[in-house]
Amino acid sequence: MYPPDIAEHAPDRTAYVMAGSGHSLTFGELDERSNRCAHALGDLGVAPGDALVLLLPNGPAWPIVVAAGMRSGLQVVPVNWHLGTAELVPLLTDAAPAAIVTCGELLPGLLAALDAVPATPHVLVVDGPADGALDLESLLAAAPATPIARELLGARVLFSGGTTGRPKAYRQPLLGVHPREAPKRHPHLAERLGIEAGIRFLSPAPSYHAAPFTFQLMTLGVGGTVVCLESFDAVRAIEAIGRHEVTHSQWVPTMLSRLLAVPEEQRGGRAPSHRVAVTSGAPCPPELKDAVTAWWGPILHEYYGASEGYGHTYISPAEAAERRGSVGRPLGTTRVVITDEDGAPAPTGTVGRVCFGAEPDAPLRGMGDMGRLDDDGYLYLTGRATFMIVSGGVNIYPEEIEAVVGAMPQIADVAVFGVPHPDFGEQVMAVVEPAADADPTTLGEEVVAHCRARLAGFKAPRLVEIVERLPRLETGKLDKRALRARYVAEG
Structure with missing residues (x-):
């Protein structure tokens, strides 16, 4: 983004507007x-x-x-x-x-x-x-x-x-060049989404997140206008699309669910200007895409990948309708490889670890997800390879929460993992084994309060289950995979 390039010929064009305050x-x-x-x-x-x-x-x-x-x-x-x-x-x-x-x-x-x-x-x-x-x-x-x-x-x-x-x-590398010589940001994605001069991009998420940060720079870099919500609110987001004649928008699936929860008579139809919506940050369930498409028409694009820039996949609205559940094919020079437990490439159609290579010869980087590729190279995600929780498009790491909860004198043992949530995708659950002198009737509330006092609010467990003893393997390692599977099955 180099503002003088736009200011030179369009100094009065709006670059940035706050949707609430104006x-x-x-x-x-x-x-x-x-x-x-x-x-x-x-x-x-x-x-x-x-x-x-x-x-x-x-x-x-x-x-x-x-x-x-x-x-x-x-x-x-x-x-x-x-x-x-x-x-x-x-x-x-x-x-x-x-x-x-x-x-x-x-x-x-x-x-x-x-x-x-x-x-x-x-x-x-x-x-x-x-x-x-x-x-x-x-x-x-x-x-x-x-x-x-x-x-x-x-x-x-x-x-x-x-x-x-x-x-x-x-850390993205400092290239030592003048800002005017900056390489284009995600040119292949920008081309598919039509990010060009004159667009009006709605940024409803916190700007510190990777996707909003990048999309704002991409929009300003081509001379478009960023319409930024002070904080996400479904009704205000819908109103901003119409009031500011938004052409492009970017969401995480949780936001789309919140938009759809607004009564139909209040949210109305698609604004005529709104021609491209993008979902990222977490896989978007096909049923959610169907509901958005029924409201906005076939404008919902999706991309998946690493915030660190290892690579991305992309799927258009038309492709998503034909290949339900896919997050698309690689963009640009990205390659996607599914590997087995030993790190070797797995046969087409086999479920394994999703790995990205930014260039054809670049080292592979594991994405923390499990998935498979079809014969045409479309990627389908099937689950998580790690216990990282994605709630509302935000990564939450159980180990950090376990360390905080485990430090409580009332706790003998703890396991933290994500369980499905209809709105956020996943929510944080803690299963705790109380110490001998702990009061189990208040322990759940104490765990939540303890976490909220020491961690950001979104990391605090939404569910706390108290058990007599947590399952451990013969090696002494916590059998978190079986524990999580049980609570997921119980719904």
């Missing part, structure tokens, strides 16, 4: 304010290659700060702002940011986390002066509106949980 930025304003932000960061000593963390809810400051980082050669690190203080510490330690942009509401928790982090970044707030932080707006007002002397393309750093739940960074 606060908007033209491309001319985005160019000017991101220049000022780039100067302000440079004056603080933030240099190319440094990390810039965004701990921000959706809002009008988001595109300004991202654009500033992307034209200053910085590592732009969007962070889940729902994380608690203890959860931020390992992430910030790894990121080692030179600067963090946040808001007043999140500042106390951030400052508490920084007390345990070796780095000493500059902290900037977007919504007015606050103790312990610099006021971003004052810095912008004092900075030049012209480009910095040496503009360089920045890169995104994505934090995932890794297999143990500890944050693990995937």
